[in-house]
Amino acid sequence: MGLEYAVQFTVTAPRLTRQDAAGVIELAAMADHLGLHSIGTGDTSFRLGEAASRVTLLALGARRAYVGMRPTNPWTRDPQVVAGFLASIDSITGGHAFMEVATGDSAVTSVGRRPASRARLAEFVGCVRDLLAGRVGSYDGRTIRCATEPRPPVRVSVGAEGPLMLHLAGRIGDAVSIGTGLTPEVVADSLERVRQGAREAGRDPEAPEPWFTVRSVLDTDRDRAHRRLRPSLASILHHSMRAGTADRHVPEEHRAALAEFVAGYVLDDHQRAGGRNEELMCRLGLADLAAERWGLAGDAGDWVERLAQLEDAGIRRVWLAARGTVGQLRETVRSFGEDVLPHVR
Numbered sequence: 001m002g003l004e005y006a007v008q009f010t011v012t013a014p015r016l017t018r019q020d021a022a023g024v025i026e027l028a029a030m031a032d033h034l035g036l037h038s039i040g041t042g043d044t045s046f047r048l049g050e051a052a053s054r055v056t057l058l059a060l061g062a063r064r065a066y067v068g069m070r071p072t073n074p075w076t077r078d079p080q081v082v083a084g085f086l087a088s089i090d091s092i093t094g095g096h097a098f099m100e101v102a103t104g105d106s107a108v109t110s111v112g113r114r115p116a117s118r119a120r121l122a123e124f125v126g127c128v129r130d131l132l133a134g135r136v137g138s139y140d141g142r143t144i145r146c147a148t149e150p151r152p153p154v155r156v157s158v159g160a161e162g163p164l165m166l167h168l169a170g171r172i173g174d175a176v177s178i179g180t181g182l183t184p185e186v187v188a189d190s191l192e193r194v195r196q197g198a199r200e201a202g203r204d205p206e207a208p209e210p211w212f213t214v215r216s217v218l219d220t221d222r223d224r225a226h227r228r229l230r231p232s233l234a235s236i237l238h239h240s241m242r243a244g245t246a247d248r249h250v251p252e253e254h255r256a257a258l259a260e261f262v263a264g265y266v267l268d269d270h271q272r273a274g275g276r277n278e279e280l281m282c283r284l285g286l287a288d289l290a291a292e293r294w295g296l297a298g299d300a301g302d303w304v305e306r307l308a309q310l311e312d313a314g315i316r317r318v319w320l321a322a323r324g325t326v327g328q329l330r331e332t333v334r335s336f337g338e339d340v341l342p343h344v345r
Contacts (some may be wrong), residue, residue, distance in 0.1 A: 002152075003311055003318055003344065006038035006211060007031050008070050009058070009332070010323040014049045021057055023326035028061025031332045034341060037317070038098060040070030043077070047270065052085055066098045070177070070319070071159040073104035074116040074124035079139050080146050083131035087148045095152065100177055101125060102159030105239045106270045118168050123171055125156055139186040141167040157211070161240040163193055163247045170197025170262075175209040177319060179240055181293040182212060184313040186249050191314065212310070216296040218303060218332045218340070220304035225297040226274075232323055233290035234277040238265045257284040271323070296320070300339035307344050 009027055013020055031039050039058050051069050059067045067089060072082065082099065090097035101124060103115035117122075120140075127137035129142060134150030136143060142251035158169035161179040169176035170193065180190045215232040219225035241248065242262050245255050260286055266331040269275030281287055289295065296306050310318060322332050 003307060003316060004035075006041045006066075006317070006319045007036055008042065008321045009054075009329055010042055010048065010314065010318055011326055011329065012235065012324060013326070014047060014294065016054070018050070023330065024031075024054060024057040024178075024339075025061040027326065027329055027333060028065075028067070029063075030060040030330070030337070032125075033152045034333070036065050038066040038068070038070075038319075039291050040098075040100065041084075042066050043069040043072040044060075044105075044110075046106045046122070047074070053087060055085075055172045056092070059089050059097075060105075062096065063092060064096070065187070066096045067093050068098035068157060069099060070157075071100040071102040073102060073108055074120050075104055075108045075113045077110060078138055078144075079124055079127040079131060082145050082147060083128050083137075083146045083259040085108075086128070086132060087151060090151060090154055095294070098157060099128065100157040100159055100175075102177075102256040103165070105235075106267065109267055118164060119343075121158070122168060122172055127315065129156070130155065139221075148155070152185050160190075160194075161236075162243055163189075166190055166193035168198035168201075170194040170205070170208050171201040172202070173208045175211055176214055177211050178247065179213040179236060179294075182214065182313060182315065183249070183293055183311055186293070187314045189249060209309040211319050213244070213294065214296045214320055215294045215300045215319045216320045216322055218298075218335050219323075220299050221337075222298045222302065225299070225302075226291070227313045228324070229291070229295055230278045230281070230287065231271045231273050233287065233295055234265075234281045234319065235271050237281060237286060237290045238262055238277065238292050251289075254286065254289055258284055260284060261286060279333045299345075300335060303336075303340045305337050312342075 039053045086097050130137040133148040146258040155174050157175035158173035159177045160166040160169045178190050198205045217225040217276050219230045266276045269277050
């Protein structure tokens with residue numbers, strides 16, 4: 001098999017202890033040792049505290065992997081702050097910082113904002129790039145300066161979960177984090193939309209690297225793995241379908257239920273195990289749809305089988321979105337390295 005792997009660590013403790021912090025550094029070192037391409041953590045202060053400190057811990061543990069936030073957004077971060085932060089992480093990692101940016105979900109909703117427009121996101125990316133290059137930036141009608149030394153471009157990924165965002169990612173991204181799904185027809189459609197965006201911008205259509213988001217739990221207990229994954233599936237089911245189901249390859253029989261799910265989603269229970277969103281997803285008969293479209297859950301054997309399916313679907317690069325305590329994440333990385341990777345490389 002020829003898959004490349006990256007991992008997003010979501011440590012569910014909102015406030016890290018000193019012991020947790022040491023554990024996050026260890027997690028990064030373990031993932032780095034396995035040869036993973038990138039290591040990231042989400043940027044939402046709504047439930048998980050400040051992300052910059054966690055990314056710094058990841059940077060201290062990594063030696064070769066790219067390190068960054070996955071994703072940040074144009075509302076809760078200012079371009080100058082992001083440019084300064086990326087310059088710092090890039091220095092710590094020896095040139096292996098990355099930024100992933102998307103329109104925003106719980107991070108922006110929880111501060112009373114709507115997801116950013118595509119135009120705002122593109123302007124945000126352009127301003128950050130200008131500042132890192134030592135140029136004066138422009139954003140939201142403001143002139144922005146950042147007294148950092150000019151440096152080579154930092155890798156920019158664009159998170160995309162709909163057709164228009166895929167097109168934009170092809171236009172401006174070094175990479176695209178594709179959250180539209182993992183089924184063959186969705187994969188083929190998503191890749192073509194990214195290529196089309198690149199072509200229209202005069203770029204090589206293969207230039208933006210496509211990485212597919214995989215919501216994942218690795219556990220020796222298969223039933224427990226599927227239970228642990230449900231809050232994460234409810235989350236991506238919501239924000240990938242909040243703009244509607246048009247052009248998203250959704251079977252007709254699920255469209256009404258999806259509209260009801262999006263309308264009934266409760267922010268306060270975002271990614272909460274056993275919460276109302278998980279219950280609503282299951283009650284509306286959407287859990288299997290979400291698992292097939294975005295999920296990877298089970299023991300090592302299940303993972304090996306599923307990863308082979310993803311490669312057959314045309315996927316070459318995957319972001320494994322792992323969530324849990326530091327101890328659970330450590331066990332996930334250990335098992336992935338010992339029980340899965342030897343069978344898929």
